[in-house]
Amino acid sequence: MAGLPGAGKSYVAARIAEATAAVVVSVDPIEAAMWHAGVGGPDRPDVPTGYAAYVVAETVAEQALRGGAGVVVDAVNAVEPARAQWRGLAARTGVPLIFVEVVCSDAATHRSRLEARRRDIPGFPEPTWDDVASRQVDAWTHERVVVDTAGDPRRVDDDVARLVCDLRTRRA
Numbered sequence: 001m002a003g004l005p006g007a008g009k010s011y012v013a014a015r016i017a018e019a020t021a022a023v024v025v026s027v028d029p030i031e032a033a034m035w036h037a038g039v040g041g042p043d044r045p046d047v048p049t050g051y052a053a054y055v056v057a058e059t060v061a062e063q064a065l066r067g068g069a070g071v072v073v074d075a076v077n078a079v080e081p082a083r084a085q086w087r088g089l090a091a092r093t094g095v096p097l098i099f100v101e102v103v104c105s106d107a108a109t110h111r112s113r114l115e116a117r118r119r120d121i122p123g124f125p126e127p128t129w130d131d132v133a134s135r136q137v138d139a140w141t142h143e144r145v146v147v148d149t150a151g152d153p154r155r156v157d158d159d160v161a162r163l164v165c166d167l168r169t170r171r172a
Contacts, residue, residue, distance in 0.1 A: 006114030
């Protein structure tokens with residue numbers, strides 16, 4: 001998964017995982033757990049835990065893949081080095097990789113969702129709209145599927161159904 005906070009990545013990830021019996025590996029709860037354990041946190045910007053959380057997520061995902069499970073990684077993946085990390089994991093484990101970029105093309109809807117969301121990740125602050133709007137996002141250089149969550153939720157469910165069919169075909 002890839003996309004800005006509040007675009008709907010976690011919703012799409014959960015639907016894909018539910019339909020394919022895959023494991024969801026989400027970077028934000030991993031980073032929050034690191035903070036809870038005393039490693040970095042909002043009060044310790046000198047300890048960059050974002051990259052470390054991606055590395056931990058990669059290790060968890062690799063173990064699940066080597067055990068035969070499908071994996072959906074729920075992370076922003078806004079920059080090319082993060083995306084390259086998942087391409088490397090797919091190559092090492094010999095599994096197919098599909099990047100799904102989740103966007104919300106209606107800025108007002110995206111902002112409203114972000115400002116209203118309350119995830120159950122203790123100690124993990126929600127980003128502000130300014131944080132999201134100013135975030136660096138690298139141009140895509142590899143194939144991806146784009147799911148736009150603005151508008152009719154049935155269209156998102158249709159997109160997920162097509163993705164699930166594609167995933168099953170690639171795994172077969």
